[in-house]
Amino acid sequence: MKKVDEETIRAIVEASPDTIMLLDKHGFVDCNPATLNMFACSTVDEFIGRHPSEYSPPTQPDGWSSLDAANEKISTAYRTGAHLFEWMHMRSNGEVFPAEVQLTLLTLKEGDLLQATVRDITERRQAEAELQLKKLVFERSITANSIADSTGLIRYANEAFVTMWGYRNRDDVIGKPISAFLNSDDEAQKVIHALNETGEWKGEYTALRQDESTFMALGLATTIKDTSGEVIGYQSSVLDVTERTQFQDSLLKSQESIKNSLIGTITAIGKVVEARDPYTAGHQQRVSRLSRTIAQKMGLDSHCIEGIRMGATIHDIGKINLPSELLTRPAQLNALEFELMKSHAEVGFDILKDIELPWPVADIAHQHHERMDGSGYPQGLKGDEICLEARIIAVADVVEAIASHRPYRPSLGVEAALNEISINRGVLYDSDVVEACLELFEEKIFDFDNVRINNM
Numbered sequence: 001m002k003k004v005d006e007e008t009i010r011a012i013v014e015a016s017p018d019t020i021m022l023l024d025k026h027g028f029v030d031c032n033p034a035t036l037n038m039f040a041c042s043t044v045d046e047f048i049g050r051h052p053s054e055y056s057p058p059t060q061p062d063g064w065s066s067l068d069a070a071n072e073k074i075s076t077a078y079r080t081g082a083h084l085f086e087w088m089h090m091r092s093n094g095e096v097f098p099a100e101v102q103l104t105l106l107t108l109k110e111g112d113l114l115q116a117t118v119r120d121i122t123e124r125r126q127a128e129a130e131l132q133l134k135k136l137v138f139e140r141s142i143t144a145n146s147i148a149d150s151t152g153l154i155r156y157a158n159e160a161f162v163t164m165w166g167y168r169n170r171d172d173v174i175g176k177p178i179s180a181f182l183n184s185d186d187e188a189q190k191v192i193h194a195l196n197e198t199g200e201w202k203g204e205y206t207a208l209r210q211d212e213s214t215f216m217a218l219g220l221a222t223t224i225k226d227t228s229g230e231v232i233g234y235q236s237s238v239l240d241v242t243e244r245t246q247f248q249d250s251l252l253k254s255q256e257s258i259k260n261s262l263i264g265t266i267t268a269i270g271k272v273v274e275a276r277d278p279y280t281a282g283h284q285q286r287v288s289r290l291s292r293t294i295a296q297k298m299g300l301d302s303h304c305i306e307g308i309r310m311g312a313t314i315h316d317i318g319k320i321n322l323p324s325e326l327l328t329r330p331a332q333l334n335a336l337e338f339e340l341m342k343s344h345a346e347v348g349f350d351i352l353k354d355i356e357l358p359w360p361v362a363d364i365a366h367q368h369h370e371r372m373d374g375s376g377y378p379q380g381l382k383g384d385e386i387c388l389e390a391r392i393i394a395v396a397d398v399v400e401a402i403a404s405h406r407p408y409r410p411s412l413g414v415e416a417a418l419n420e421i422s423i424n425r426g427v428l429y430d431s432d433v434v435e436a437c438l439e440l441f442e443e444k445i446f447d448f449d450n451v452r453i454n455n456m
Contacts, residue, residue: 019118022106025074027051029113038118040091052116057096057336060088061323077103077114088323089118096340097122126350129320143237147224150232152178152192164240166209178234183208191221195234199223204241215242283400286448288312290396290437293446297436304389307359312393314361315368318348330407345369346378360387368393371428391430395421395437398429403448414441414448 019038021031031047039055041047052074056066064072066088077083083103090096100119105112138145144161148154157173165181167173179188183206194201200222207217221236292309300308319327322344326337333341348365355362367390370376372383376394386394402417418441425434440446 019116021047021116021118022113023052023074023116024111024113025071025078035118038091038120039089040093040095046092055090055092057088057090057340058334059323059325061325063325073101073103074114077105078112081105086121087118089120090336094336094339096336096343098125125321126347129347129351141237143239145237146173146235148178148234148236152188152234154178154181155233161238164215164238165207166211166213172210181207183214191219192234195221195223196231207238207240215240217241283404284313284316286400286404287315287393287396290400290440290446290448291393293440294392294396294433294436297440297445298392298432300388303358307361308364308389308392310357310359311361311364311389312396314348314352315365315393315397316344316348317351317365318344318346320351321347328407332408342369342377360389363387364390364393366390368397370394372430373427375428388430392433395429395433399437400448 014032016032017034019032019035021035022029027050028048031044036042036044036047039047051067052070053065053067056070059065060069062069073083073085073087082105085101087099087101088096089099098121100121102117104115106115139158141158142160144164145158146154146161147156154173154176157170159170162168162170162173165173177188178192179185182188182191187205191201191205200220202220204216204218206214208214217238218241219236219238221234223231224233224235226232288309291312292305295305295308322341326333326341329337345366345368349362352362352365364387366378367381367386370379370381370386370390371394372386372391374380374382398421399414399417402412402420403414405411418438421429421434421437425431
């Protein structure tokens, strides 16, 4: 077998799209161009000689200092020969990102070194959070929801599906063909044909329960496609509409139940986020109450008010992606930590943007830190570029934050909060929103314990 020379190996490493670097117990000794790109470094000399902790935030999510934690990981790799773990890295521009790191021991004639490869897993983390949220919405829906593969076999069904078709548990449903749940093979073929032709189907059909009794079903189904556009499965939502004379009334009630289910899901998600931060437990709920009352004072319609209430309930959902110790830090954040904290607006938008809701909750999560003069984040939007719902929640968010206790300071009081929005009316905050908020407190219509405007 021909031996590959060192120059050839070097050329392969240099051309690799993967980050490849060498380090010893003191720091990095070499790296390829992909590494410089990942860490936003201009030259190899800028990277060489630095300790891994220098390309990390001060602490890791488990509370360890990055210096101590990095030394422990390096020692483990030297001792065991290899070590795979997740790590919070930081680029030279201060941007923090989650990564998967593989350390492998290399025994060379010059001495032992570690080869490190680093993979940015930001998108994977966001995808996992989004999947968890979508699954929660899917599972809690009152409609019978199911997912089938491209061959028409059921691969997932929610509890409502199991109950509607009279099965004992999901295991009795999984693996059955779509046709097993319809009273006629012809009906099943029509549904599949329509899905493959147009990508969606909706209508009524006769459904077949496990005990062979039937019921009239109203269904909506769509195809599921991969990134190349190939159909890889089907998803459907079904309502039992057997009682024809009560159909219209049932459909109005179903819409209200779906709305209530969405509200319950959103509320539950808000509580999950707050559970990670006991110091600000209830923050989103208090912001929601104040935002809704401001919207009522401004005379907005009930649909808009409900959307504001829901959006405020989960406006900080992006914090689910932040280390819990950052949320509960009993001191002011440093500049790098604050930049990481600011990422929650973008993460929240990424989680919510593909979920169909009757309100602009994704935009609310994205824009609630934008300011009228363009000095906010993450997009630097100005004036009417910021949706009204986000402008309302921005004011409520500031008032609640200043008036409430925080880990790094005691409450500054409602007066200080109202002074802040009054001084910056029309500069940072929407003038109409500020006026409505000030009137609520001046007229004693609202405080954080009582509201005199009727609940919606």
